[in-house]
Amino acid sequence: MTDTAQQDENASQVDGGTKDAQEFGAEQNVLSLTARQKKLLDTAEAVRTRAPSELSFGIDFLAETCLPISDPGSDTRIYSRRNGKLYLEIQPAHIRNPDGSSEFVYPYGSAPRRILIWCITEALRTKSAKLYLGTSLKDFITNKLNISFGGAQMQTFRKQALALFRASISITTVDEKGSLIEDRFEDFHIAQHGRLLTHVGNKGNNPKETESSYLVLNQSFYERIVGINGKGGKAFPLDMRAVNAIGNDALALDIYLWTVLRVYRADRGTKSVTIRWERLHSQFGADIQEKKRFKQKFLKAINKVGILYPGLNFESDRQTFTLLPSVLAIEVKQAKGNARQLRATGTNG
Template sequence: MAHEEEGLAQVHQLLLDYGADGAKVFAGTKLERQCLDAAAAVMSDERFEMNLLHSGFALTALPHRNTKEVIWQRTGGASGEVTLHVESGYGTDKQPYGIPYGSIARLILIHLSTEAVRNNSRVVELGSSMRAFLKRMGVTPGGKTFTLVRDQSRRISMCRLTFFNKRGRDTLVNKGSFVKNAVFVDGNDLDGRDPFQDTVELDDAFFESLKEHPLPLRESAIKQLAGKSTALDLYVFLSYRLHVLPRATPVSWKSLYQQFGAGCSTQKAFVSNIKDPLTLALAVYPEAKVEVQEQGLILHPSDSPVPKTLPRSANFRLVTS
């Protein structure tokens, strides 16, 4: 099974021709086995459970690893029209909590966004609902993961964010935060309590912007990428771009590096490192038509990973005001 773009298409065809077990004999590498398993999980999912995320995160991204920076900024979009500016919150000791990062931060934001839009309410219940979501994603919030979830929820609750959106000669600025009100449980001994308060209230501006710009995502695909933040970012990006394209559209490595290259010191290193995450992202998006070329990617018009009309078995029903 080829590693280039021809192989990406073959993954899904092999599954259709031979089934999940039969296709495994064609997988010669660990990545190819991962792609087959991930693609099989998505292709066999008939419920089409849907999650949501603010579409701004399809064009910009949080860091993948912990950073000492207290101000984080990334620019993305077809012509660099969207910039995300995140500022760390501070505690009473004047020390920064830090910028949210990694796959756990992304999963928390997806959960908060989904629940808020699902119920058309800024107030989101946590505790059991968060644990249930993380469990569905294959994440058991215990031990080190428990500590990481607590840390990322605190960073998300305390940080400030601004979206800059260039529109011709003007720039639209949306300032606010993810969470308006939050309560932290201090100390390591929780006495059986949840690591979150029972509810959090999303920031007014973020909630309104989220309702105006929700990006549907397929939960089964998110689960397969749950521990891989770069692949998750690429899946979100492709889910946003492909189904609205009127024609084949080139995207340069330079543009992709600007948007997704956090942690890579050079564009050359980025191009080398992004190949595997891209392969995984495409594996869980069977409808995607993407060519990998020397100068970058060619994106082709493709069906959305989430159908416009969900089957009756789907658990998500979008509630609008």
């Protein structure tokens, strides 16, 4: 039985993306649609009718937990998220500024999420831990990430990229089995080393075509992506069209990654998964202290995700949220075919 109040606020959660898209369109005067709303609906139609020509990839632990959505602040020593027995902890990166000053910066918001998806996808494409980001940060953002931005945002992007690459990340699982306590942990940075060229002026010192920004992924992180010793990696496929349409909505992007992975793990979408709201708040709600407000924002975001993930079915009541049997976002055969194509066309340049 769904929560009646939430049904009124969030029309038809159970029927997934198709019905949501219809109702979304029905509630809007077509002439008053914003460019963003029109793009969302156009993308939803493309996702429903055509297989993706391009896949992107997420990684398991960041679909099960989340980066910060807003800035935790430099006074926050450790950012922590929990999903059951899995804990994600992040210590901020120490960023040096051109004037000699320094600051501690967390990776937060949509930018590091989009950068991370690109890094995972590129590592799978090239089968190399060394990733070339283009001639400059601007080249990387506009031509690799397909993000439009103003010049005033360059310094923010620089800090967010460096924060993602250099923050200390810890993944911990604590499991108690009778008299035995098992602690499994992994500590790493996303990048081992790299060079980031950022042009922030109007004249002079533009990067040369022969120069480039690059990134060498931490070996542990790289192996988690591509696998090692015959064992598969922990990356999973996403529809790049949905990622681009979600854009700067960090919460919706987190929920999209999470639903894609959870549906696949639920016996490839054949079983339901029921989760209490308290656990979802622990996983996704770092920036929303009030649980009632979190529930409202979560349902709003997942309805948006449902538009771009037409096979997704879910329902909720006052105590729990349930992912119902759903169609996989990316069919397994299709993902394997795209993976082979990625490897065949991979290049280190």
